[in-house]
Amino acid sequence: MQLCLKDLYDGFRNPEVIRGFSKLIHQEAQKLDRTVSIMEVCGGHTHSIMKYGLSQLLPESIRFIHGPGCPVCIMPKERIDHAFVLSMQEEVILVTLGDMIKVPGSRGSLQDARAKGADIRFVYSPLDTLTIARENPTKKVIFFAIGFETTTPMTAALIELVLKQRIKNIYFHINHVTVPEVMVELIDSRDEHVDSYNNQIDAFLGPSHVSVITGSKIYEPFPKKYARPVVVAGFEPVDIMEALLMLVRQFTEGRCELEVEYKRLVSREGNLKAQAAIENCFEKRPLFKWRGLGNVPQSSYCLKEKFSDLDAEKIYEDILPKEEIEDHKLCICGDILRGIATPHECTIFGTACKPSSPLGSCMVSSEGACAAYYKYGKTVL
Amino acid sequence: MKTVTLAMGNGGEENQALISKIFYKAFQNDILNKKEDAAVIEQGNLAFSTDSFTVSPLFFPGGDIGKLSICGTCNDLAMMGALPKYLTCSVIIEEGFSMRELEKIVRSMKKELECNHAMVVSGDTKVVPRGSVDKIFINTTGIGEIRYRGISSNAITTNDVILVSRDVGCHGAAIFAAREGIDLASNLQSDCASLSDQVQALIQHGVKITALRDATRGGVSAVLNEWAVQSNICIEIQEENIPVTCEVQGICEMLGFEALDLANEGTFVMAVDMQDEEQALEVLHSFSNSANAVRIGSVSDVYRGKVVLHSSYGTKRFLELPSGELLPRIC
Amino acid sequence: MCLSIPSKVIQIDKERNIATVDTMGVTREAGLDLMEEGDVCIGDYVLLHIGFVMNKIDEDDALESLKIYHEILEKLDEEERRNIVLEDDDCHNRSR
Numbered sequence: 001m002q003l004c005l006k007d008l009y010d011g012f013r014n015p016e017v018i019r020g021f022s023k024l025i026h027q028e029a030q031k032l033d034r035t036v037s038i039m040e041v042c043g044g045h046t047h048s049i050m051k052y053g054l055s056q057l058l059p060e061s062i063r064f065i066h067g068p069g070c071p072v073c074i075m076p077k078e079r080i081d082h083a084f085v086l087s088m089q090e091e092v093i094l095v096t097l098g099d100m101i102k103v104p105g106s107r108g109s110l111q112d113a114r115a116k117g118a119d120i121r122f123v124y125s126p127l128d129t130l131t132i133a134r135e136n137p138t139k140k141v142i143f144f145a146i147g148f149e150t151t152t153p154m155t156a157a158l159i160e161l162v163l164k165q166r167i168k169n170i171y172f173h174i175n176h177v178t179v180p181e182v183m184v185e186l187i188d189s190r191d192e193h194v195d196s197y198n199n200q201i202d203a204f205l206g207p208s209h210v211s212v213i214t215g216s217k218i219y220e221p222f223p224k225k226y227a228r229p230v231v232v233a234g235f236e237p238v239d240i241m242e243a244l245l246m247l248v249r250q251f252t253e254g255r256c257e258l259e260v261e262y263k264r265l266v267s268r269e270g271n272l273k274a275q276a277a278i279e280n281c282f283e284k285r286p287l288f289k290w291r292g293l294g295n296v297p298q299s300s301y302c303l304k305e306k307f308s309d310l311d312a313e314k315i316y317e318d319i320l321p322k323e324e325i326e327d328h329k330l331c332i333c334g335d336i337l338r339g340i341a342t343p344h345e346c347t348i349f350g351t352a353c354k355p356s357s358p359l360g361s362c363m364v365s366s367e368g369a370c371a372a373y374y375k376y377g378k379t380v381l
Numbered sequence: 382m383k384t385v386t387l388a389m390g391n392g393g394e395e396n397q398a399l400i401s402k403i404f405y406k407a408f409q410n411d412i413l414n415k416k417e418d419a420a421v422i423e424q425g426n427l428a429f430s431t432d433s434f435t436v437s438p439l440f441f442p443g444g445d446i447g448k449l450s451i452c453g454t455c456n457d458l459a460m461m462g463a464l465p466k467y468l469t470c471s472v473i474i475e476e477g478f479s480m481r482e483l484e485k486i487v488r489s490m491k492k493e494l495e496c497n498h499a500m501v502v503s504g505d506t507k508v509v510p511r512g513s514v515d516k517i518f519i520n521t522t523g524i525g526e527i528r529y530r531g532i533s534s535n536a537i538t539t540n541d542v543i544l545v546s547r548d549v550g551c552h553g554a555a556i557f558a559a560r561e562g563i564d565l566a567s568n569l570q571s572d573c574a575s576l577s578d579q580v581q582a583l584i585q586h587g588v589k590i591t592a593l594r595d596a597t598r599g600g601v602s603a604v605l606n607e608w609a610v611q612s613n614i615c616i617e618i619q620e621e622n623i624p625v626t627c628e629v630q631g632i633c634e635m636l637g638f639e640a641l642d643l644a645n646e647g648t649f650v651m652a653v654d655m656q657d658e659e660q661a662l663e664v665l666h667s668f669s670n671s672a673n674a675v676r677i678g679s680v681s682d683v684y685r686g687k688v689v690l691h692s693s694y695g696t697k698r699f700l701e702l703p704s705g706e707l708l709p710r711i712c
Numbered sequence: 713m714c715l716s717i718p719s720k721v722i723q724i725d726k727e728r729n730i731a732t733v734d735t736m737g738v739t740r741e742a743g744l745d746l747m748e749e750g751d752v753c754i755g756d757y758v759l760l761h762i763g764f765v766m767n768k769i770d771e772d773d774a775l776e777s778l779k780i781y782h783e784i785l786e787k788l789d790e791e792e793r794r795n796i797v798l799e800d801d802d803c804h805n806r807s808r
Contacts, residue, residue: 115385151762
């Protein structure tokens with residue numbers, strides 16, 4: 001049988017197959033003697049689960065905890081304020097990915113900055129930055145880089161192209177974050193003041209596209225050291241249902257392993273060239289504040305010393321705000337991210353906090369748990 | 382909110398909030414409060430509507446701002462069962478705009494007026510300094526004679542079924558593909574077209590039309606949500622029945638859109654008495670622009686004011702009003 | 713942003729290190745900077761993300777998955793048919 005492009009979409013969205021997996025999961029779950037709480041780390045998974053209503057196809061003994069898999073959602077207000085301040089500089093054109101439009105800092109969002117006259121360009125690809133820089137030679141074009149390991153190599157590739165093409169007016173503000181460290185933080189916080197021991201996470205649905213880059217090897221510690229099985233899943237509804245079945249079987253068969261459902265794209269080693277590009281350009285910061293979660297060690301990247309000339313954080317150090325900002329006092333995003341609460345239990349969900357006026361990390365981007373709940377069903381059906 | 386944001390022009394949630402809080406509040410009256418596509422005036426004899434056009438780019442696959450400016454207003458009139466008759470045309474042109482492009486736009490307008498058997502009887506032309514406006518903005522206002530009374534978004538009941546006239550999302554997807562800096566190539570064409578002939582045909586064949594609306598900004602999602610609220614009913618849609626072409630689907634996949642949220646300029650949604658469903662579809666199928674018209678859902682009272690989307694594998698979710706800055710300058 | 717989509721490679725520009733890919737009738741260009749030279753060929757299925765080719769899709773694995781799904785459905789159908797027969801056999805309404 002020949003594979004055609006349509007198969008790669010329809011084949012993994014086939015309604016009959018989805019129903020079939022639902023039956024199998026129901027059958028297998030009858031052997032469970034407990035509830036199993038599965039965290040999907042990746043925002044793309046949250047989005048699919050909500051869009052396709054997959055929770056409605058699962059038995060009550062299986063529930064989802066929606067993870068912090070949205071690198072925009074977890075961006076702390078302090079970093080948004082950096083973007084705001086940089087964009088308001090006369091000579092600056094700030095370039096970033098579309099998701100950053102509405103994220104509110106303490107001074108407002110980039111949408112507000114643009115309404116005030118800042119030159120902000122929202123692009124689909126970091127490569128568009130090259131064109132913007134060439135068309136505006138007198139401006140300083142700052143690429144505000146966001147995303148997990150999926151997007152980090154693209155920023156690295158952009159840096160390498162900037163050097164190769166000798167473009168002198170592009171700079172970078174790096175906010176890339178990593179997945180495994182925050183997974184650990186959720187189940188075993190290194191912050192003694194944080195109650196991570198009440199976390200309910202029994203297993204992880206591993207991110208699809210982070211894993212394409214990093215390989216599945218980054219999850220090996222989870223079954224070994226933390227007794228949490230991981231199944232790396234694709235983001236189509238069939239992928240997710242298949243991965244859920246694989247996880248349930250692990251529980252009924254008393255196994256605790258790392259498995260890969262998304263075999264057509266994820267290998268153990270991952271994309272080595274992409275990893276080399278990351279290694280070439282970036283190193284880990286000791287700590288990075290995640291909105292709703294506090295400081296997580298070794299969980300974010302900064303530019304290596306050799307690229308200081310390109311580092312907007314260093315160049316604009318004098319004007320970038322440094323004060324720490326607290327989250328909104330009614331915001332329970334931290335609890336939602338640890339699975340201790342659901343969006344519906346938040347007193348401001350859908351009222352003071354909604355996509356057009358988000359207050360907490362889970363609502364800011366369309367991939368956040370609260371935003372997905374809001375879009376795909378404010379009231380649970 | 383201290384300043385107007387781009388999202389407030391999106392045809393969705395923020396747009397509605399702006400209109401209610403500022404404009405409806407000041408201009409309150411019974412006619413306006415009905416929130417129909419066109420105002421019904423003079424004891425139900427006439428329909429009256431206005432629209433401004435700021436689409437970018439000016440020329441796109443399947444049309445241009447000229448064609449759109451006539452279709453847009455004439456379709457609003459047609460959606461109230463009216464035959465468009467007289468239009469006004471106001472233009473605001475940026476200094477330095479190409480005369481050739483202006484002529485091209487006006488020729489498109491003339492052609493579309495002929496399709497609607499309508500005429501421009503009054504107008505205004507302003508030229509403003511470079512930078513005061515982006516190339517050209519057009520406003521058209523139209524008056525039409527109502528040929529079928531009672532079409533209203535407030536009158537939908539559980540006796541009605543919901544039809545859509547053709548595949549959805551073409552205009553929004555085509556505009557997006559044509560935008561500079563997006564670098565996409567596709568055969569996508571806007572569905573920009575006049576709908577008056579189809580509406581008159583439905584009327585002449587005695588179809589009992591409850592509600593009609595062309596699905597412009599905010600797409601089919603916006604129409605269904607507005608209807609659910611205005612008629613205080615629940616609209617239940619079968620997701621697999623919604624017609625979407627491969628190319629629109631391709632753009633949606635690539636850019637993360639839902640076809641139901643994308644704008645249309647020649648596609649309408651219809652609520653008809655269920656007894657007339659077959660007849661309505663037969664009439665629509667005789668026009669090339671509605672050859673794939675289909676029933677997409679029904680009306681119930683399960684969740685009043687909401688739209689429920691049923692998947693083909695047994696799950697359901699609410700279809701919400703689109704929010705955020707989906708596509709600025711879409712029409 | 714997590715928008716990574718399968719596409720088919722229809723052209724390769726070695727000089728600019730760019731592939732032209734097709735996604736259901738929409739074509740666009742994508743950078744090959746994250747792929748080893750010569751790795752991506754015309755006709756390959758690739759995963760696209762924010763303007764870059766991220767990885768090749770393993771066709772054999774994809775077909776294998778689809779085959780397994782097909783078998784699962786067949787097995788479930790068979791079970792359902794057997795259950796219907798059993799239910800029928802157990803039916804007390806039938807006179808014997």
